[in-house]
Every structure is written in structure tokens, then in C-alpha cells.
Amino acid sequence: MLRWELQLHALVEAALSEIGVDLEGVEFAVERPQVDSFGDFSTNAALVTFKKMSKSPRDLANQVIGTKAFAEFPHVQSYEIAGPGFINFYMKPSHLYSQIVEVLAEKEENFARSDLGKDEKVQVEFVSANPTGPLHIGNGWWAAYGDALSRVLKRCGYDVSKEYYVNDTGGQIRSLGRSILSRKAGTSPPEDGYQGRYVVDLANRYEGELEDEAAGRWAASVIISEIKQSLESFGVHFDVWYSQASIEESGAVEETIAELDSKGYVYENDGALWLKSTELGDARDRVLRKSNGDFTYLAGDIAYHRNKFLVRHFDRVIDIFGADHHGQVASQKAAMKALGIDPSRLEILLGQMVSVMESNEVVKMSKRAGTSIPLSFVVEKIGVSATRILCLSSSLDKATVLDLNKAVERSMENPAFYVQYAHARIFSLLKNASERGLTLDASLEVNLSPLSHPREIRLMKDITMLPEVVEVAARERAPHKVATWLKALAASFHGFYHDCPVLAEGVDLTLATSRLALVRATQIALRVGLDLVGAEAVEEM
RNA sequence: GCCCCUGUAGCUCAGUGGAUAGAGCAACUGCCUUCUAAGCAGCAGGUCGUAGGUUCGAAUCCUACCGGGGGCGCCA
Numbered sequence: 001m002l003r004w005e006l007q008l009h010a011l012v013e014a015a016l017s018e019i020g021v022d023l024e025g026v027e028f029a030v031e032r033p034q035v036d037s038f039g040d041f042s043t044n045a046a047l048v049t050f051k052k053m054s055k056s057p058r059d060l061a062n063q064v065i066g067t068k069a070f071a072e073f074p075h076v077q078s079y080e081i082a083g084p085g086f087i088n089f090y091m092k093p094s095h096l097y098s099q100i101v102e103v104l105a106e107k108e109e110n111f112a113r114s115d116l117g118k119d120e121k122v123q124v125e126f127v128s129a130n131p132t133g134p135l136h137i138g139n140g141w142w143a144a145y146g147d148a149l150s151r152v153l154k155r156c157g158y159d160v161s162k163e164y165y166v167n168d169t170g171g172q173i174r175s176l177g178r179s180i181l182s183r184k185a186g187t188s189p190p191e192d193g194y195q196g197r198y199v200v201d202l203a204n205r206y207e208g209e210l211e212d213e214a215a216g217r218w219a220a221s222v223i224i225s226e227i228k229q230s231l232e233s234f235g236v237h238f239d240v241w242y243s244q245a246s247i248e249e250s251g252a253v254e255e256t257i258a259e260l261d262s263k264g265y266v267y268e269n270d271g272a273l274w275l276k277s278t279e280l281g282d283a284r285d286r287v288l289r290k291s292n293g294d295f296t297y298l299a300g301d302i303a304y305h306r307n308k309f310l311v312r313h314f315d316r317v318i319d320i321f322g323a324d325h326h327g328q329v330a331s332q333k334a335a336m337k338a339l340g341i342d343p344s345r346l347e348i349l350l351g352q353m354v355s356v357m358e359s360n361e362v363v364k365m366s367k368r369a370g371t372s373i374p375l376s377f378v379v380e381k382i383g384v385s386a387t388r389i390l391c392l393s394s395s396l397d398k399a400t401v402l403d404l405n406k407a408v409e410r411s412m413e414n415p416a417f418y419v420q421y422a423h424a425r426i427f428s429l430l431k432n433a434s435e436r437g438l439t440l441d442a443s444l445e446v447n448l449s450p451l452s453h454p455r456e457i458r459l460m461k462d463i464t465m466l467p468e469v470v471e472v473a474a475r476e477r478a479p480h481k482v483a484t485w486l487k488a489l490a491a492s493f494h495g496f497y498h499d500c501p502v503l504a505e506g507v508d509l510t511l512a513t514s515r516l517a518l519v520r521a522t523q524i525a526l527r528v529g530l531d532l533v534g535a536e537a538v539e540e541m
Numbered sequence: 542g543c544c545c546c547u548g549u550a551g552c553u554c555a556g557u558g559g560a561u562a563g564a565g566c567a568a569c570u571g572c573c574u575u576c577u578a579a580g581c582a583g584c585a586g587g588u589c590g591u592a593g594g595u596u597c598g599a600a601u602c603c604u605a606c607c608g609g610g611g612g613c614g615c616c617a
Contacts, residue, residue, distance in 0.1 A: 033560075034561085034562085037561095050597080084560080167617065270615085283543080287614085323545075323611045325611095326546085326612045327611095327612050327613060327614090352610070398546080399546075399547065399610050424579090425577060431576095484555055484564090487555090497580075503575090504575055541579065
């Protein structure tokens with residue numbers, strides 16, 4: 001689709017160079033003003049360059065709009081200099097019509113795609129919750145985020161692989177096994193063990209040997225298959241489930257440590273093996289192999305990340321972790337540096353903690369204490385789509401407090417229904433139209449010029465914004481921006497629906513047809529957006 | 542003590558250099574003989590934590606302070 005903000009950016013650039021403005025070191029923006037009275041687009045170009053020309057911003061802006069480049073650009077109705085020196089663009093009405101026609105032609109398949117990430121192989125690792133208990137709503141939060149981010153990146157042309165790292169070995173697995181054996185023996189788990197009810201169920205089913213590690217491994221494998229199931233039904237599919245045990249058993253950890261050693265980043269102290277991470281930007285040195293001979297979690301994790309870059313050759317790796325893993329970031333980056341991998345290729349996004357407000361009390365998610373609110377609980381109450389949009393209603397950086405009662409009982413608190421209702425209305429409207437013999441010309445020879453109502457203009461603008469929204473969401477790793485856009489689009493549609501009848505008496509055929517085309521374009525945009533956040537476009541409500 | 546995140550309407554949150562800060566919920570008031578009223582409209586609600594600074598321009602960037610969350614293991 002033709003992107004006006006890009007066209008205008010190029011135009012302004014041409015105009016500036018025509019009058020000899022040096023663009024070295026400055027960036028100007030072409031954006032959509034918040035207020036309609038400031039035009040369809042606006043640029044701050046004169047405001048960021050006026051000093052170089054020792055002129056007032058408004059004088060410079062005047063010179064810009066007087067250029068040949070501007071005179072020869074056919075799509076703008078008028079220009080205006082406003083405020084301190086903005087140049088506002090008022091486009092010809094046709095600029096929206098042609099875009100809507102393009103949306104109709106591109107359909108769900110191609111609308112709002114981009115080649116931003118062409119030829120870039122990226123891995124997104126997320127959830128990776130320990131297989132010591134069912135997924136809780138906090139895990140679900142980041143699952144929704146990571147999956148939506150992956151979808152957004154795919155839409156922008158990245159070659160994306162989604163991965164779940166399974167921590168299926170180590171102390172926590174033994175601890176889980178110990179808790180199960182305690183339950184099996186009819187006693188309570190140790191204080192630092194796992195207290196949840198599911199442990200009792202597992203204990204009843206366990207028939208293997210009475211040894212911590214064996215019981216723990218068995219339980220972890222059961223739990224991981226339940227987690228898999230639970231994520232699949234949440235609409236989150238992982239391409240790869242990578243086992244921590246397999247990394248350790250493959251000898252990759254020894255290999256990695258040997259490589260770090262050969263580069264001079266390893267030393268021995270107090271019987272343990274240390275990484276000289278301080279030299280590489282970490283706050284302190286880290287242990288790789290404990291004095292008892294076991295590797296640390298970090299050692300395995302370094303081997304794992306080395307595998308991502310040097311064995312599987314990802315150009316970029318995005319890890320989404322909970323903020324409680326903050327301490328790992330500097331160490332992991334230091335290790336990458338030591339291995340000769342540019343640490344900027346590893347992006348670690350930290351999701352702030354999610355807690356739940358239940359009857360005026362904040363409940364922290366803890367598998368050990370057994371206080372988790374299972375993801376499945378929320379999904380059963382309000383469905384996958386509503387849950388996923390709910391999870392994407394705030395940014396990753398915000399520690400969220402979810403009011404459980406409101407989320408599951410008062411569905412109006414959840415914007416998902418608002419968005420889905422818009423789609424249900426569209427579906428029903430298109431069905432009614434076709435029953436009455438009103439359909440869109442397959443050749444898309446549709447005249448949209450009757451569309452001039454403020455509601456129609458607003459709706460067209462919102463639809464055509466999606467390609468930009470998707471790119472920004474990808475670039476900023478901020479898929480929740482798609483959810484924000486969806487709500488705005490739904491609002492525009494509901495307004496349009498209310499004021500601009502399609503099938504009512506007294507709407508002539510030309511107007512009805514053009515409105516119908518707009519409705520179909522809205523549907524395309526909505527479906528693309530809903531798919532990106534992993535929500536279903538329902539046909540009925 | 543050090544590091545990361547955060548503080549925006551009564552509540553939950555958008556908005557991270559642009560002009561007059563937005564939405565949903567909650568409250569109040571209107572709108573269905575008309576394509577789904579799970580909707581639309583109106584009204585009301587704000588020292589953008591506080592104080593300085595940078596800038597033509599700051600909720601947004603910088604500094605300090607205050608409040609909240611997380612981290613600083615030979616746990617994972």
C-alpha cells in the first residue's frame with residue numbers, strides 16, 4: 001500500500017535539499033496530528049533545521065512550501081504553516097479512497113505486510129516456565145506478548161522461530177520429586193518444596209522408583225506435556241522445545257567452558273570455576289562450575305545461547321523473561337562478548353511482574369507456595385481471545401495488577417468484547433447485504449467518492465494506519481500497540497455503524513456500495529489486527 | 542548501598558520530543574417501529590509523583606528527591 005507518511009517524508013527531504021538545508025545529524029518527522037484541524041499530516045522539518053539556516057522556523061517553512069518539489073507534488077490540496085513552524089498537509093480526499101481500494105485488493109493475506117525484517121533470522125524465546133507446576137496467569141501474560149511479537153515480526157518479513165527452554169534438570173526438579181515423594185508417603189512437602197494441590201495428584205499417579213531425581217523427572221515430563229497442551233489451546237505454538245538436560249548431556253557445556261577458557265576468561269578459585277565477567281561489563285564474576293563439580297544454571301544457559309548463535313546461526317535472539325531474571329542479563333551479555341558474539345544481537349526483554357487482586361488482596365504468583373492463579377482459570381471464564389487482548393492491554397514495562405473479579409465477571413472491563421463486537425457487526429452486515437443482492441464488484445471498480453462523513457473519514461484514516469502501527473510494533477518490540485490500535489479502530493467503526501447506515505431505506509445505491517466497500521476494508525484490517533494479537537474474529541455475539 | 546522498571550482522571554491503563562494529554566470501567570443525562578443497544582452521543586472528572594535543568598517546544602530527555610515493584614546466590 002502506498003504510504004503517505006513516507007511519500008511526504010521524501011517530498012520534504014527533496015524540498016530541503018533544494019533550498020540547501022544540510023540534513024546531516026538531524027531527523028525530522030512526518031506524523032499524523034492528534035487534532036484534525038492540523039491537517040492530515042504534519043512535519044516539524046522547519047523546527048529541527050532552522051538553526052542551520054539562521055532563519056526563523058516559520059520563514060524557513062515558508063521557503064519549504066515554496067519549493068519546486070512542493071509545487072510538483074500532486075496529491076496535496078493545501079499546505080499551511082502553523083504554530084511555531086509546523087507545515088501541515090491537507091490531502092485531497094482521493095488520497096484515502098485509493099488506499100482503501102488497495103486494502104480491498106491486498107486482502108487479509110497482504111495488507112499491512114512489510115519487508116522490514118527481510119532475510120533476518122530471529123529467534124524469540126519466551127515463557128520457558130519451569131516444569132514444576134501448571135502455567136499461571138503471569139506466564140500467560142508473557143506468552144500472549146511473546147506470541148504476538150512473533151506474529152508481528154513475521155508479518156514484517158522476519159524469519160521467526162519460537163522457542164521454549166525447558167528447565168528439566170537441576171535442584172528444582174529434585175525438589176519437585178521430593179515434594180511428590182512426601183505426598184506419596186502421606187506427609188507434607190518440605191517447607192521449600194512445592195505446596196500446590198497438583199502435587200498430590202501427581203503423587204497419586206506416580207509408580208516409579210522412590211528417588212527424588214527420578215520422581216522429579218517423571219513429574220516434569222507430565223507437567224511439560226500439560227503446559228504444551230495449555231499453550232496450544234491458548235493459541236500459542238512453539239516451533240522448538242529445547243531441553244536443558246539435553247544441553248548438559250550433549251557435552252556442550254564443557255565445550256563452551258573450554259572455549260571461554262581458551263580465550264582467557266576462566267579461572268579457578270575456592271575449588272570452583274569462574275567466568276571473568278567483571279571485565280566484560282558485569283557487576284561481578286560468576287561461577288560456572290561449583291566446587292561440588294556441578295555446572296551452574298548460568299553455565300548451561302551460556303552453552304544454550306552459544307548454541308543459538310554459533311550452531312543454529314540466528315542473526316538475532318529475543319528473550320522475554322520475567323523481571324526476576326534481571327540479574328542474568330549482564331552475565332549473559334558478558335558471556336556472549338567473551339565468545340565473540342556481538343551482545344547487541346541478544347535482546348533480553350524483561351516483563352515486570354504480574355500479580356492478581358483477589359477480594360481486595362494482592363496475590364503474588366508462587367508455584368512453591370501454591371498461590372498461583374492458573375492461566376486456564378481465566379481462559380475458562382472469558383475465553384482465549386479476551387484473555388489475550390487483556391494481556392496486551394499494557395506494556396511489558398508495567399507491573400500489572402489484574403483485578404480478577406473484574407476480569408472474569410464483568411466482561412465490559414475487557415476491551416476484547418468491544419473489538420470483537422465490531423467484527424460481529426461487520427460479519428452480520430456483510431451477510432445481510434449479500435442476502436439483499438448487494439455485493440462488491442470483484443474488479444474493485446468501486447467509487448468511494450461519496451464517503452465524506454466525518455465518521456467515514458475517521459474510519460478510513462484508522463484503517464490505513466495499520467501498516468505503520470505494525471512496523472512500529474515490530475521495531476519497538478511492542479506488540480501491545482496493535483491491541484491499542486484495534487480498540488481505536490473498533491471505536492471508529494462503532495461510530496460509523498451508528499451514523500452511516502448501509503442497508504437502510506433512503507440510502508442510494510452509490511452510497512450504499514461505497515459504504516459496503518468501507519465495511520469490507522474495515523473487516524480486512526480488523527482481521528489482520530486480531531490475528532496479530534492471537535484473537536479470534538468472531539462472527540456472532 | 543548499587544542496578545532495572547514504574548508513578549498520567551475515582552479505578553485499570555494508552556500516549557516516550559510536538560500544537561488543545563486520551564480510552565475503557567465507575568457516576569450522571571439522552572438515543573432502539575431502522576444493518577446486533579456487548580452500541581452511539583452528551584456531561585463530569587487532570588499540580589502527568591515533587592523540584593530543578595536541557596529545548597523553539599517536555600507527561601516524554603537529564604539531575605536530585607519521594608512513593609511502589611523487581612534484582613544484586615557455588616538457586617533456577
